Amino acid sequence: MPLRFRRSPFTYLRRIGLAVLVLVGLIAAASFPPAIVVPRAVAIATDLARVWFYFCSMMVGAAPFLAAGALAAAMAVRMRVALPLFAMLFPGCDCSMNAYAPSLRHARPGLSAVAIVWGSCCNPLALYTTAAVLGPRMLMYRMIAGAIATALTAAAWSKIPAPPHAGTCAQPHNFSRSLVDLAGRGVTSFAIAAGVSAVFLALRTHSMHGLGPGAAALVGAVLSPCSSADALLARALFAEPGTQLVFVIAAQCLDVRQLIVVYRSFGATRAAGACCAAIVACCIGRALVQR
């Protein structure tokens, strides 16, 4: 008589998968002399400790913004305030956006695109720090590139049909449930992106001077800094203004944190649309700076 599993066998394998991997790794390590294994094990442990430190740093740093975003979005949902307008003016960048993006699902697609892209790239705090660190000229170029990314994303989202799960998610009925729902989703999205950034930070430790605009966009996308920090990092890491602008725009519109939020809230097609719009904005922005 065949055995009857309450869950599929794959689920059982997955549960013990990590333990099996660790065991295989230990057996493989034991087959090499300690003089070879120990230094590498120490180096790996150091890298893992740095990844953990950076991950926790990002989570703790984002916690006030996540909480404020969830709190404000829960209040706005309850009071029926114009959420897209709030998102555009809220000075919390994409940390808080992780919390309130799901509540924008019910807005018009173009409007939610404007709220998300403009809110992350050109929120008041980002504009203030750009003016203070990079100067008024770069502030103007940031606003132009941000407006291009926003307009293109809004146009793309208006054409792309809504994903099946959008609008069918559980509607929060009361304030506390709404707060828990939004904060929970925000923490999950942010934790994934923070993990990716932390691994990148721990492994990519050498100087980034001399990188071109393409590499700067990649660094910005993976590093995914807060909008209050991207101008500072751009000035510290890159000498050329065009590369600085590409880094700043990619860090806010093309970054893993933003794309994960858009993917989880609005679907893969709209995330791809936002990605293409950001790439076009980076190219146009750089061309304008170098003009």
Add this chain to the structure above:
Amino acid sequence: MEALVRAPAPVMIATAAIFAVALFKSRSRSVPAGLIAGVIAGCTLPGNAPASWQTVITHATLHSAHNDLFDALDTLDAQPGVLLGRHIWVTGVWRPPDRENLATVSQRVMACCAADAVDIGFDVVPTHIVALPAGTRVRVGGIVNEMLRQGETRYVLRDAVVNGSNEGSSGER
């Protein structure tokens, strides 16, 4: 919270309170497990911040902060000729040399959290070997020179005298 983020204590306490209320309101059975996991995770964090993920930046990045080190770098960015070849004193944190890098005196600029922290300062070539440990607050006086390294212009304090600013005496030997 200085090691991880530059956030005022009242903000972090209010944040913790919001998350705690949200967790307890959710009536989830995993709340105690989550709290225990959080405490364990917190205990694994180091007590002080590790070195920045970047090498020390030797050009100005922030116009609004005013102290002798940032002022000197601001001047070098705007008019290098004014300071090059002149003797200056700057204050910052000491990092001894290693196989790839010269010794540095720097100050950390953190916008949001440790992940975006950058150390800004000067490379230092002291006149004598300096026995101060990394992280010591120092005052360094030296002649400003520029040097090209890996395609990047870096500013160096040559013939430098390094004083540990805590004890007020020379750290040279």
